[in-house]
Amino acid sequence: MPRLPTPLTLPERKHNTRAGHGHADRDEGITSGPAPSRIVKRPMGPWQRRLRGEQATAWIFVSPSVLIVLGLSVVPVAWSLLLSFRADDLVTPSRWVGLDNYRALVQDPNFGQAVRNTLLYTALYVPLSIGLGLVLALVLNRRIRLVGLYRTLIFVPFVISATAQGVLFSFVLDPEFGVANSVLHELGVSPQGFLTDPGQALPVLVAISLWSGTGFCVVVILAALQDVPPSLTEAARLDGAGRWNLLRHVVLPALNPVLAFLLLWQTINALQVFDLVYVTTKGGPLGSTTLIVYFIWEQAFKNFTAGYGAAAAYALAVALLLVFLVPRLVRAARVRSRETHGLEGAAR
Amino acid sequence: MSATTSGYPSRSSARPAGSPPRRRVRLPFSAWHLLLTPLALVFAIPLIWLLLSSVMSDAEINRFPPALWPSGIDLGGYRYVLGNAMFPRWFANSLIVSVVAVASNLLLGALGGYAFARMRFAGSRVLLALMLATMAIPFQLTMIPTFLVMKRLGLIDTLGALIVPSLVTPFAVFLFRQFFLSLPRELEEAAWMDGCSRLRVLFLIVLPLSRPALGTVAVLTFLTTWNDLTWPLIAINHDTQYTLQLGLTTFQGQHHTHWSAVMAGNVITVLPVLLAFLFAQKSFIQSITSSGIKG
Numbered sequence: 001m002p003r004l005p006t007p008l009t010l011p012e013r014k015h016n017t018r019a020g021h022g023h024a025d026r027d028e029g030i031t032s033g034p035a036p037s038r039i040v041k042r043p044m045g046p047w048q049r050r051l052r053g054e055q056a057t058a059w060i061f062v063s064p065s066v067l068i069v070l071g072l073s074v075v076p077v078a079w080s081l082l083l084s085f086r087a088d089d090l091v092t093p094s095r096w097v098g099l100d101n102y103r104a105l106v107q108d109p110n111f112g113q114a115v116r117n118t119l120l121y122t123a124l125y126v127p128l129s130i131g132l133g134l135v136l137a138l139v140l141n142r143r144i145r146l147v148g149l150y151r152t153l154i155f156v157p158f159v160i161s162a163t164a165q166g167v168l169f170s171f172v173l174d175p176e177f178g179v180a181n182s183v184l185h186e187l188g189v190s191p192q193g194f195l196t197d198p199g200q201a202l203p204v205l206v207a208i209s210l211w212s213g214t215g216f217c218v219v220v221i222l223a224a225l226q227d228v229p230p231s232l233t234e235a236a237r238l239d240g241a242g243r244w245n246l247l248r249h250v251v252l253p254a255l256n257p258v259l260a261f262l263l264l265w266q267t268i269n270a271l272q273v274f275d276l277v278y279v280t281t282k283g284g285p286l287g288s289t290t291l292i293v294y295f296i297w298e299q300a301f302k303n304f305t306a307g308y309g310a311a312a313a314y315a316l317a318v319a320l321l322l323v324f325l326v327p328r329l330v331r332a333a334r335v336r337s338r339e340t341h342g343l344e345g346a347a348r
Numbered sequence: 349m350s351a352t353t354s355g356y357p358s359r360s361s362a363r364p365a366g367s368p369p370r371r372r373v374r375l376p377f378s379a380w381h382l383l384l385t386p387l388a389l390v391f392a393i394p395l396i397w398l399l400l401s402s403v404m405s406d407a408e409i410n411r412f413p414p415a416l417w418p419s420g421i422d423l424g425g426y427r428y429v430l431g432n433a434m435f436p437r438w439f440a441n442s443l444i445v446s447v448v449a450v451a452s453n454l455l456l457g458a459l460g461g462y463a464f465a466r467m468r469f470a471g472s473r474v475l476l477a478l479m480l481a482t483m484a485i486p487f488q489l490t491m492i493p494t495f496l497v498m499k500r501l502g503l504i505d506t507l508g509a510l511i512v513p514s515l516v517t518p519f520a521v522f523l524f525r526q527f528f529l530s531l532p533r534e535l536e537e538a539a540w541m542d543g544c545s546r547l548r549v550l551f552l553i554v555l556p557l558s559r560p561a562l563g564t565v566a567v568l569t570f571l572t573t574w575n576d577l578t579w580p581l582i583a584i585n586h587d588t589q590y591t592l593q594l595g596l597t598t599f600q601g602q603h604h605t606h607w608s609a610v611m612a613g614n615v616i617t618v619l620p621v622l623l624a625f626l627f628a629q630k631s632f633i634q635s636i637t638s639s640g641i642k643g
Contacts, residue, residue, distance in 0.1 A: 054467055057546050061463035064456045065516045066475055072513050073482040076493035083492060090496070136387070144378045152629060153388040156395065159625045159632070161575035163593040164618045167600050168398050171607055179397060182413030211391065216636065223637040272486060275577040279597045293488045300492045301582055310492050317489045324484060 083310035090306050101311035111312060113287050114295040117202060121291060122270040124206045125213070130262050132210065133217025134255075138247070140218065141225045151222070155215035162212075166279025169208050170195060195281050198288040205276060205289055213269075217262055224258035225251070260327070267323055271316065292316050398618070402426070402611040409607045425612030429599075434587060435613055438595035442574060443620075445507055445591060449514040449573040450566050456516040457565055458558070461524025462550050466536070476525075479518040487578070495582055509583040510591065514573050520565045527561035528554060564635035567628070574621055592617045 084101055088094035105111050140151055157165070173180050173194040181191040195201050228251060236250045274293040277283060283290035283298065290298075292312065300309030401409060405422040408415040429435045463469070464476050494513060495504070503509040531554065539549050555562070577593040584590060590598065596617050600610050625632050 054546070055469045058463040058467040058469035058472070061459040061467070061546075062469075062472075062475065065460035065518075065521050066479070068456075068512070068515050069479055069482055069518050069521070072494055072497070073485050073490055074478070076490035076497065077485060079493035079496070080489055090492075090499075139380060139384065142378075142380065144380050144384075146381070146384075150384050150388045153392045155633065156622070156625065157391055158636075159571060159575075159621050160395075160618055161577070161593055161621070163575070163577045163597050164614050167596055167610060167614050168394055170600070171401070171611065172394060172397060177410060177414060177607065179414055179416070185413060211394065215391070219633055220637050268486075272488065274488075275593075278577065278581070279600075296488050297491075297578075297582075301495075306492050313486075313489045313492070317486055320486050321484075 080310045080313060083307050084314050086307045088306040088310075089304040090300070091304070094307065097307065101308050102315075104308065105311050105315060110287060110290065111295060114290045114292045117288065117290055118271060118273075118292045121202060121206060121273065122267060124203065125209050125270045126263065126266045128206070129210055129213050129217050129266055130259065132214050133221055133262070134259070136214065136218045137221035137225060138251075141222060151218070155219055157212040158215040158219075160212060162275035163279050165208055165212055166276050169204075170280050173204065195289075196285055198286045201281055201285060201289045205273075205280065208276065208280075209270075209273070213266070217266070220262060221255065221258060224255055228254045264323070264327065268320065271320060271323070398611060398614060402608060402615045404608055406606070406608055410605070422608070425606075425608035425610075426616075428606070428609040429612045429616065433599060433609070433613070434590070434595060435592070435599075435616055437588060438590045438592045439616065441507060441590060442592040445510045445514070446570050446573045448511050450569045452515045453517060453520040453565055453569045454562055457520030457524050458550065458555060458562075460516070460521040461526075462528055462546075462554065464521065464525040465528035466533075467546070479521060483518050483522075491579070491582060498583060504583055505586050505589055507589060510573075510580055513579065514569070517569070520569065523565055524558070524561055527558055531557055560631075560634070560638075563628075563631045564638055567624075567632055567635040570624070571621065 083094070085096060085098055086094040087097050087101075136154060140147055140154075172178050175181060175191060175193055175196055178194075180194065184191065193200055194204050232254070233246060233250055236246050241249065272293050273291050274297060277289055277291055277294045278297075281289040283294050293316070296309045296312045296316070298309075299312060300306045400418055402425055403421045403423065404415060404418040405420075405424060408418060408422075464472060498504050498509045498512070501508075501512075503512060535553050535557075536549050539553050540546075544552070575593065576591075577597065580591045580594040584594060587595070587598070596610075596613050599613055603609055
């Protein structure tokens with residue numbers, strides 16, 4: 001916990017006696033101008049005085065961030081909830097409609113499709129990116145020549161914006177002019193629709209995201225791999241553990257926390273994809289790539305039904321909250337049960 | 349997958365544990381390269397293709413099958429993008445927004461983080477918990493009301509609408525706080541004893557020791573503000589106020605047959621981040637993993 005450094009010297013100045021500061025303060029006031037070295041022994045009065053000055057300074061330090069962060073999060077969150085009970089076109093005054101937005105949401109086939117698309121996208125992207133990242137990290141964790149170059153090449157796409165990725169891949173995958181189809185043509189494969197084919201568009205988006213997102217998993221897992229204590233692997237090796245057993249019983253358990261983090265992180269990101277969809281498919285063809293954030297944006301800023309969009313956003317937020325909370329609660333419950341078991345064991 | 353089996357001496361070969369791996373017999377290089385080179389190429393080729401197509405002539409790009417290698421360097425795309433389109437303006441807009449965001453995240457984040465790390469004040473715990481909790485709020489929940497807030501402030505369609513929400517993130521405050529907590533307190537105490545104000549202690553003693561934290565906040569702030577599309581798309585309508593990302597996607601929509609120009613614009617959009625990454629690769633990767641692990 002943050003602790004105030006104990007002040008040892010103080011300006012020799014009379015300070016105002018303030019009510020409610022106790023004896024130490026008043027004594028100080030009367031005896032005034034104490035030798036600085038003495039104060040160490042009973043720092044109460046000056047300490048509190050300086051603390052009060054500190055309070056003001058601290059508030060000046062934090063107020064800009066507190067104002068901006070809370071002002072642009074807590075206020076909008078509450079406002080969003082209110083909006084979700086209203087019909088609002090962002091221009092004219094809104095009107096209270098109660099739960100109508102939520103009722104409409106449940107019946108809206110487009111919302112249902114957006115939810116299904118988002119779940120499918122997440123179910124494909126999250127395990128693939130982590131799995132691929134794990135394999136690549138394990139391979140790149142060896143001492144091979146050029147390993148630094150490989151790492152760089154695999155990671156570079158991660159810093160490229162989703163916009164740039166989208167523009168690049170709509171060119172590469174253009175059914176008529178794209179290189180992808182001409183390469184396939186050379187290989188004797190018939191031309192594909194890619195992002196224009198309702199059956200392919202979503203998996204293609206997943207592939208683009210894997211191209212850019214796998215590097216992140218690789219880098220995070222590599223950092224964790226380098227933290228696996230060599231003494232541990234060495235000991236396992238001395239005990240005769242083979243390559244596979246070493247991986248299964250030593251390395252993977254050590255990676256558990258990082259893999260759990262990635263699972264959470266990638267899931268949250270996958271549920272919120274927007275930029276890539278906007279740039280490449282705009283939700284099409286036939287709504288096959290309308291992910292939920294795109295749906296919200298479309299409702300609020302294209303169809304000008306902001307209240308409806310806010311209701312959809314709230315539905316998503318609750319889903320995200322569950323993703324956040326459920327593993328935590330499960331873990332907490334598990335820890336608690338382990339602790340009680342442990343205690344029982346100790347008691348025996 | 350024969351590469352994986354032949355590349356490493358099998359366990360059965362009885363070499364003492366801990367001895368350096370045996371010298372490869374058949375291949376002059378590790379067999380892992382047979383796996384890694386194609387994989388790395390999968391990641392690199394789209395970017396190489398981006399660069400190549402930006403210097404192709406329109407004739408080369410539009411014929412079928414398209415040329416895989418430009419016959420010469422044709423800067424027509426770049427000339428068009430820099431002359432006829434508003435890319436220079438958009439570049440400047442992006443730069444202004446990103447630089448202001450980085451500077452202000454460093455300043456406000458450090459101030460806030462320092463207060464939370466070292467100073468005791470009423471409500472500090474509650475405030476810190478609240479700030480942390482806001483990191484879990486998904487952006488799409490706040491984007492509609494944030495638009496309405498910015499509209500009331502009269503900032504919509506100005507760079508101000510892009511700058512104000514990115515002035516400081518709870519992440520920056522939290523990262524600075526964690527870093528300051530890890531610093532030894534003695535130096536600060538000495539300065540404080542000599543009557544140094546908190547502000548001077550922060551700027552003269554703490555921040556010079558905080559280069560890793562400053563670097564991480566700068567890198568991640570720059571990356572997220574430069575690359576953002578969602579918020580500019582909502583907050584900006586007029587093309588003089590576009591950022592590069594917004595400009596690029598609009599430009600693509602209007603010129604989707606003029607691919608060399610679109611790709612030239614794309615290179616311009618990507619280049620600053622790419623160069624920054626290549627020059628400061630280590631700190632980029634450290635920033636991203638540290639943020640990832642602390643999450």
